[in-house]
Amino acid sequence: MMSGAAMVVRALKDSGVTHVFGYPGGAVLDIYDALYAQDDVKHVLVRHEQAAAHMADGYARSTGKTGTVLVTSGPGATNTITGIATAYMDSIPMVVLSGQVPSMHIGEDAFQETDMVGCSRPIVKHSFLVKRAIDIPMAIAKAYYIANTGRPGPVVVDLPKDLVNVLEEHPYEYPEDVTMRSYNPTLKGHSKQIKKTVDTLLNAKRPVLYVGGGAITSEASDLITELAEKLNAPVTSTLMGLGAFSSVHEQFVGMLGMHGTLEANKTMHNADCIFALGARFDDRVTNNVEKFCPHATIIHVDIDPASISKTVAVHVPVVGSVDKVVEQVLNQISKKDLSGQKQKLADWWKQINSWRERQCLNYQKSDELIKPQQVIEALYKHTNGDAYVSSDVGQHQMFAALYYPFAKPRRWINSGGLGTMGFGLPAAMGVQMANPDAISVVVTGDGSIQMNIQELSTCLQYNLPVKIISLNNRALGMVRQWQDMIYKGRHSHSYMDSMPDFVKLAEAYGHVGIKVNHPSELDDAMAKCFALKDRLVFMDIAIDQNEHVYPMQIKYGAMDDMRLSKTERT
Amino acid sequence: MRRIISVLMENEPGSLSRIVGVFSQRGYNVDSLCVAPTTDSSLSRLTIVTHGDDKVIEQITKQVNKLIDVLKVTDLTDGTHVERELMLIKVAAKTDLVRSEVNRTVDIFRAQIVDTDAKNYTIQVTGTSEKLDAFAQAMWAQTEVIESSRTGVCGLARGEKSLRA
Numbered sequence: 001m002m003s004g005a006a007m008v009v010r011a012l013k014d015s016g017v018t019h020v021f022g023y024p025g026g027a028v029l030d031i032y033d034a035l036y037a038q039d040d041v042k043h044v045l046v047r048h049e050q051a052a053a054h055m056a057d058g059y060a061r062s063t064g065k066t067g068t069v070l071v072t073s074g075p076g077a078t079n080t081i082t083g084i085a086t087a088y089m090d091s092i093p094m095v096v097l098s099g100q101v102p103s104m105h106i107g108e109d110a111f112q113e114t115d116m117v118g119c120s121r122p123i124v125k126h127s128f129l130v131k132r133a134i135d136i137p138m139a140i141a142k143a144y145y146i147a148n149t150g151r152p153g154p155v156v157v158d159l160p161k162d163l164v165n166v167l168e169e170h171p172y173e174y175p176e177d178v179t180m181r182s183y184n185p186t187l188k189g190h191s192k193q194i195k196k197t198v199d200t201l202l203n204a205k206r207p208v209l210y211v212g213g214g215a216i217t218s219e220a221s222d223l224i225t226e227l228a229e230k231l232n233a234p235v236t237s238t239l240m241g242l243g244a245f246s247s248v249h250e251q252f253v254g255m256l257g258m259h260g261t262l263e264a265n266k267t268m269h270n271a272d273c274i275f276a277l278g279a280r281f282d283d284r285v286t287n288n289v290e291k292f293c294p295h296a297t298i299i300h301v302d303i304d305p306a307s308i309s310k311t312v313a314v315h316v317p318v319v320g321s322v323d324k325v326v327e328q329v330l331n332q333i334s335k336k337d338l339s340g341q342k343q344k345l346a347d348w349w350k351q352i353n354s355w356r357e358r359q360c361l362n363y364q365k366s367d368e369l370i371k372p373q374q375v376i377e378a379l380y381k382h383t384n385g386d387a388y389v390s391s392d393v394g395q396h397q398m399f400a401a402l403y404y405p406f407a408k409p410r411r412w413i414n415s416g417g418l419g420t421m422g423f424g425l426p427a428a429m430g431v432q433m434a435n436p437d438a439i440s441v442v443v444t445g446d447g448s449i450q451m452n453i454q455e456l457s458t459c460l461q462y463n464l465p466v467k468i469i470s471l472n473n474r475a476l477g478m479v480r481q482w483q484d485m486i487y488k489g490r491h492s493h494s495y496m497d498s499m500p501d502f503v504k505l506a507e508a509y510g511h512v513g514i515k516v517n518h519p520s521e522l523d524d525a526m527a528k529c530f531a532l533k534d535r536l537v538f539m540d541i542a543i544d545q546n547e548h549v550y551p552m553q554i555k556y557g558a559m560d561d562m563r564l565s566k567t568e569r570t
Numbered sequence: 571m572r573r574i575i576s577v578l579m580e581n582e583p584g585s586l587s588r589i590v591g592v593f594s595q596r597g598y599n600v601d602s603l604c605v606a607p608t609t610d611s612s613l614s615r616l617t618i619v620t621h622g623d624d625k626v627i628e629q630i631t632k633q634v635n636k637l638i639d640v641l642k643v644t645d646l647t648d649g650t651h652v653e654r655e656l657m658l659i660k661v662a663a664k665t666d667l668v669r670s671e672v673n674r675t676v677d678i679f680r681a682q683i684v685d686t687d688a689k690n691y692t693i694q695v696t697g698t699s700e701k702l703d704a705f706a707q708a709m710w711a712q713t714e715v716i717e718s719s720r721t722g723v724c725g726l727a728r729g730e731k732s733l734r735a
Contacts, residue, residue: 117584118587121587121588121591122591122595125638126638126639127584129583129584146638180638181641181735182579182580182638182639182640182641183638304636305632305635305636306629306632306633306635306636309625309628310629313625
């Protein structure tokens with residue numbers, strides 16, 4: 001027998017939860033009291049509930065485990081909404097436990113009452129409003145099961161205060177396993193579709209593997225690498241898939257899409273077979289769908305049937321988990337003679353290498369101004385390419401994605417789908433919590449960092465030595481870039497003329513701040529930053545304000561219609 | 571094109587709002603919606619009449635199927651099916667002439683007068699949506715329609731096809 005509050009904490013432990021990111025308040029005080037009485041589940045006190053959700057998200061992305069959030073009713077719950085939406089768009093497993101006013105007051109506009117199940121409905125995979133205390137263990141067990149199976153996503157569990165009352169005790173029964181008649185994700189691909197896939201791949205003269213976030217979720221990196229090598233096929237990755245296939249592998253042609261490399265977008269556009277693995281043909285990839293890859297037979301592997309043929313009609317749909325399907329394909333392929341693959345794709349590689357020769361990521365260095373690309377390259381050098389790099393949203397995000405080659409999955413942590421500014425710092429904190437010995441970096445900008453800067457305080461409390469690499473261009477860079485290109489340089493509200501002194505700010509929170517103004521200082525400053533292993537270091541790096549992110553797709557064009565610099569187009 | 575989507579789902583609080591949410595958040599049309607528990611009270615059956623091209627309908631069925639509460643989804647208009655809708659319609663019936671005319675029309679449509687007072691008839695009519703439209707139109711031609719209420723379409727596939735847990 002135990003109280004509802006104790007059941008919540010016990011059910012978290014039984015669900016394998018190690019960390020809970022949260023903030024207390026009236027409706028969850030009983031649960032907080034139950035947390036106080038134990039050591040199994042570590043609670044991390046944030047400074048704003050949105051950050052709690054992003055921390056849980058960073059924790060989840062870097063480990064594959066489900067992130068957990070605990071907040072009170074009303075504003076506590078609604079503050080998590082952006083974090084839930086971020087996780088939903090990127091299919092990140094997360095469970096959000098929200099307090100609710102007592103059952104008998106639901107619907108009365110009680111103090112701190114919000115219909116959290118209703119508010120979050122369009123941005124959750126599922127939600128529960130628990131009605132009886134004895135249902136708590138089952139609801140929590142189901143929440144974790146749903147969050148981290150099939151296509152992962154956030155699940156909300158709303159807990160009315162009367163259910164978690166510490167004074168009433170109930171029998172506790174955690175289910176041994178969860179089965180649901182209405183929810184059974186398909187993992188293995190249909191054998192007929194696998195055969196079609198193999199035939200299409202082996203007949204292709206110009207194939208490409210288009211790898212997305214699903215490859216990371218399903219831990220399919222090794223299998224995809226084996227397949228790519230057997231087929232001798234080029235591999236491109238979405239923003240979400242970076243690291244699933246090593247960016248330093250010679251068959252990697254770079255990220256594709258709006259700010260993808262020339263060779264990646266050219267390879268896609270000219271391919272005769274596209275093998276999409278856990279990617280979703282997002283508008284930031286396809287550009288104009290009418291002109292999308294006109295020569296390709298498209299095979300699409302996705303665990304979510306609704307992702308298949310949503311934006312681009314595909315020829316060979318395969319519903320299943322990327323790892324299982326690639327394994328099935330490999331089993332079939334291993335029976336075939338692949339010795340001719342190298343010869344067969346020789347012309348294709350010749351063409352791809354000619355696109356590579358353009359070296360689309362080259363940029364003009366300056367003696368006076370620090371270039372953002374240069375900062376990311378220095379970061380790569382000083383972390384030996386082995387850091388967990390979280391990112392905020394904007395130009396710096398694209399620079400990080402393009403100039404920091406990720407050799408391993410789960411190292412690149414960014415809000416790809418929702419594009420949430422303010423994501424980076426708390427995400428990097430969640431990463432650091434989950435991986436205490438790793439280097440956790442956040443690449444951010446002067447705009448994004450100010451959207452969750454209060455978490456510097458949380459970093460001090462938990463000794464999180466996150467390294468903040470802030471590309472400070474005194475402007476909202478990506479907005480400014482679009483205004484330069486489309487709005488004749490009218491910089492409507494895209495600059496900030498009241499920038500704080502970030503070094504002093506970091507110091508005020510008890511951390512180390514380093515200001516970098518000149519290219520000649522960059523290397524030493526980076527070295528100093530990473531030498532301070534146990535401290536949070538805020539690097540405020542003044543970069544060239546006029547730098548744009550290139551390459552960039554031209555609107556309404558095909559995938560490979562791109563600007564390569566301020567003056568050059570494909 | 572008009573489609574009838576039939577859905578079997580858990581009879582839980584909030585299930586219906588999730589279905590309706592899919593339609594509103596993705597911009598799909600709902601022409602009618604009919605929902606009630608099945609003979610197994612742990613399940614609800616919904617019938618949604620919608621319209622859109624094949625691509626939209628495919629997305630609707632997939633997105634509805636993706637909801638955790640949903641067990642099965644089928645497009646009844648893919649095959650032969652039976653569909654019915656019920657309408658209650660209250661019409662002014664103040665004179666003998668109108669009363670006999672309305673009575674005749676009720677017979678023709680195999681409808682039923684289910685309530686009456688000095689001034690009105692309340693009529694129940696069952697059939698396809700088209701038939702209900704036609705009946706309402708006939709009433710308008712003969713008298714004044716005071717009010718009406720329709721259930722929306724419900725339907726089942728013909729023959730052996732079924733939607734079961």
